Amino acid sequence: MSERGVDFMQGWIHEHLPGELPADKATARILTTLAALDARHSGLEVSEIEEDFGSLERVIYEALDQPEI
Template sequence: MSRRGLDFFDRWMAEHLPNVLTDDPLAVSDLADEMMKAARREGIPASEIDEEVDSVFEVIFEALQHREGSLGESDQAVFELLSGRLAKEAGITQDQAGALIETIGTDWDGLLREAHFLKKQGE
């Protein structure tokens, strides 16, 4: 996935998934379609996203399934997207973001709170 594609995908998930509470495959499919349409509107072709993510649907579905829990080894793409977004948004390193995800799970509000606390301690 290109850096531009990865940044878009990661930003889109962080902005849209916290407001979604579903495990309905049709709703997840609609979210995947919505994300791809948003990418096209920003001039990002599907090929830039599909280079590393075999299935946008699967990544979104896994992110929704593991929102409150920890990520398994098979969820590496979700882990990388989430840790990258957390690092960028909170101003911490991606290693620090990854450690937080492994420690407290994938609850976005909790991750942000802990990341901001971590950053303040490092200042």
């Protein structure tokens, strides 16, 4: 388990998903690309995050669908 990956993803979702975004796959794909770029900029590989969460796109899609997370 990568604590860095968990911390990054939880923080990223909290920072980028508040508000009224559509809970659709197109939005999830765009946000997945942005999250991956931000992760790499922070020195993390997407694979490190996906070790803990599974598919990054799925995690973001589910977060869009359940904004109280």
